[in-house]
Amino acid sequence: MRDLSIYIHIPFCVRKCLYCDFLSFPVSASGSGMQAREMESYVNLLEQEIKENAEKYKEYRVVSVFWGGGTPSILPAEDVSRIMEAVKGNYQIAGDAEITIEMNPGTVDASKLRQYISAGMNRISIGLQSADDRELARIGRIHDYRDFLDTYELAVKAGFCNINIDIMASLPGQSVLSYEQTLRTVTALKPEHISAYSLILEEGTPLYEHQSEYHFPSEEEDREMYALTKEYLASCGYHRYEISNYAKTGCECRHNKVYWQRGDYLGFGLGASSMVQNVRWKNPDEMEEYAVYVDCLAGKQEGFWVDRQILTVQEQMEEYMFLGLRMMCGISRTEFTRLFGCRIEEVYGEVIERLCCQGLLLQENDCIRLTDRGIDVSNYAMSQFLFDRN
Numbered sequence: 001m002r003d004l005s006i007y008i009h010i011p012f013c014v015r016k017c018l019y020c021d022f023l024s025f026p027v028s029a030s031g032s033g034m035q036a037r038e039m040e041s042y043v044n045l046l047e048q049e050i051k052e053n054a055e056k057y058k059e060y061r062v063v064s065v066f067w068g069g070g071t072p073s074i075l076p077a078e079d080v081s082r083i084m085e086a087v088k089g090n091y092q093i094a095g096d097a098e099i100t101i102e103m104n105p106g107t108v109d110a111s112k113l114r115q116y117i118s119a120g121m122n123r124i125s126i127g128l129q130s131a132d133d134r135e136l137a138r139i140g141r142i143h144d145y146r147d148f149l150d151t152y153e154l155a156v157k158a159g160f161c162n163i164n165i166d167i168m169a170s171l172p173g174q175s176v177l178s179y180e181q182t183l184r185t186v187t188a189l190k191p192e193h194i195s196a197y198s199l200i201l202e203e204g205t206p207l208y209e210h211q212s213e214y215h216f217p218s219e220e221e222d223r224e225m226y227a228l229t230k231e232y233l234a235s236c237g238y239h240r241y242e243i244s245n246y247a248k249t250g251c252e253c254r255h256n257k258v259y260w261q262r263g264d265y266l267g268f269g270l271g272a273s274s275m276v277q278n279v280r281w282k283n284p285d286e287m288e289e290y291a292v293y294v295d296c297l298a299g300k301q302e303g304f305w306v307d308r309q310i311l312t313v314q315e316q317m318e319e320y321m322f323l324g325l326r327m328m329c330g331i332s333r334t335e336f337t338r339l340f341g342c343r344i345e346e347v348y349g350e351v352i353e354r355l356c357c358q359g360l361l362l363q364e365n366d367c368i369r370l371t372d373r374g375i376d377v378s379n380y381a382m383s384q385f386l387f388d389r390n
């Protein structure tokens with residue numbers, strides 16, 4: 001029986017953050033009127049998509065489910081339970097499956113959290129980004145630190161004992177000192193997992209368009225925050241297992257590791273991506289098209305299918321290298337040979353030797369991984385494993 005992971009996309013948020021280019025739409029906090037109906041019809045489509053796919057994957061064992069978005073916790077708890085029932089009733093779920101839901105502060109209460117636990121969720125991921133209220137306001141977050149703390153405490157009280165907190169560096173108006181304060185505040189809560197990303201200005205977002213009106217940390221300060229993250233989190237007992245992810249021992253996110261290790265995953269919902277046995281496809285990211293797609297799956301309409309891309313062996317090798325090298329444990333020579341039927345040196349011998357000489361790559365027994373310097377220039381190092389670099 002093969003392992004499978006499931007991603008469920010909820011494309012609704014209370015409001016768009018100023019830096020966000022994810023596939024999500026603002027809905028009013030009360031979710032009333034037309035927007036409530038929109039969310040309800042989306043949940044119906046999602047349920048149908050999950051059910052219609054089940055037959056094809058009955059030989060698979062689901063090892064993780066991840067609710068992402070958007071803000072999944074914006075949905076009524078009954079809808080989340082209904083979708084979880086569709087998953088549990090139609091797929092074989094491993095007894096120890098990791099089931100995560102992302103949430104934003106202020107979008108859950110004690111009863112919602114209890115219903116998540118009843119529905120089988122055993123991990124939550126809370127978007128904090130910063131413990132400084134002025135920084136949060138500058139990037140258009142819907143909450144302040146107090147809202148986050150209330151949500152965190154409610155979650156602990158409800159019984160969640162595997163919690164991730166997302167934080168961000170290089171925010172407008174952020175200083176190394178205020179970032180350090182965020183690190184101190186977050187680690188004092190002792191969550192099991194911390195994701196720490198640097199803000200990337202994405203074209204088309206309000207923050208990108210108005211960037212001249214903000215004061216961003218310099219490149220030097222950005223590097224300082226990056227170094228501080230590694231050192232400070234290590235001193236608090238969090239080991240770095242991926243470029244931007246830190247965990248207490250045994251609390252690494254199993255779902256994300258499936259992506260980095262190129263495991264099989266199914267994405268349900270608007271714009272969700274899937275990859276199963278080296279075939280990749282992506283759901284439509286327009287709501288009307290998605291509805292037609294689900295109708296076609298259910299046999300109510302004909303003629304709309306998403307393109308499926310069969311990855312070539314070269315594409316698989318490239319992905320194996322640049323996703324695997326994101327992880328601190330790197331990639332395994334034995335696994336490479338098992339997957340591709342040849343020794344890694346036959347394909348990448350010259351690149352590996354060159355990057356090792358440059359001090360960017362390290363070979364230790366079966367493992368090949370980036371050095372600290374290699375991680376600092378990871379985009380360059382990983383790009384060397386592309387077959388067509390020009």
Ligand code: SF4
Nearest residue numbers: 013016017020069070
């Ligand atoms: S909460 Fe997340 S998905 Fe929603 S707008 Fe903000 S960054 Fe985007």
